[in-house]
Amino acid sequence: MAYYCISKVHSQILKMNTTELKGYWNEQKVRLKQKPVVFKPNNLLFMKKVLLVLVLIMAVLAVNAQATKPTVTKEKPVRAAVMVADLQKTITDSIAKNYVGYTIKEATSVTANSIVTYEVVVVKGIATETLVYDNNGVFVKKLPPPTPKKK
Numbered sequence: 729m730a731y732y733c734i735s736k737v738h739s740q741i742l743k744m745n746t747t748e749l750k751g752y753w754n755e756q757k758v759r760l761k762q763k764p765v766v767f768k769p770n771n772l773l774f775m776k777k778v779l780l781v782l783v784l785i786m787a788v789l790a791v792n793a794q795a796t797k798p799t800v801t802k803e804k805p806v807r808a809a810v811m812v813a814d815l816q817k818t819i820t821d822s823i824a825k826n827y828v829g830y831t832i833k834e835a836t837s838v839t840a841n842s843i844v845t846y847e848v849v850v851v852k853g854i855a856t857e858t859l860v861y862d863n864n865g866v867f868v869k870k871l872p873p874p875t876p877k878k879k
Contacts, residue, residue, distance in 0.1 A: 805840035815846070818865030823850060826867075827857065847871070 812832045823832060830850040838845050844863045849856060858871040 803841055805838050808837045808839075810835040810837045810846065815848070816861075816865040819846060819848065819861050822861070822865070822867055823848065823859070827852070827859075830855075830857070 812835055815832070815835055820832070823830065827850055830852040833849045833851045833856075835849070836847045838847055845868065846861045846863075848859045848861065850859060851857075856873065858873075860868040860871060862868050
């Protein structure tokens with residue numbers, strides 16, 4: 729193949745007359761000195777790998793550009809006192825069953841991000857527990873006791 733390219737240039741030079749040869753000689757001389765580009769299978773394989781890596785990088789960048797993190801607005805929780813008599817029956821039954829001997833001291837309705845929970849403070853002697861229930865009256869968790877503030 730390389731031989732064909734060089735012979736083609738030689739045949740063009742031979743067909744030219746002497747006046748054409750003088751004007752284009754430098755250009756033709758450069759063409760004669762150039763080695764033809766021969767693509768070997770190793771070169772092609774390397775170029776394919778480079779192209780594949782570039783495509784993968786672009787795909788990752790496109791996916792990351794499209795991924796958006798939802799913005800969470802933290803509303804300040806709204807607290808409202810609830811009368812003990814107004815608590816749901818499931819909450820009072822749960823406290824009576826699981827916290828025998830405890831009495832309900834106070835209850836608070838907490839609304840944060842459109843989710844309503846109830847914080848119920850129960851007392852037995854000097855022991856105080858704060859229990860959290862969801863809107864359906866299902867027990868969620870027990871809050872740790874508040875730490876006393878140092879002066």
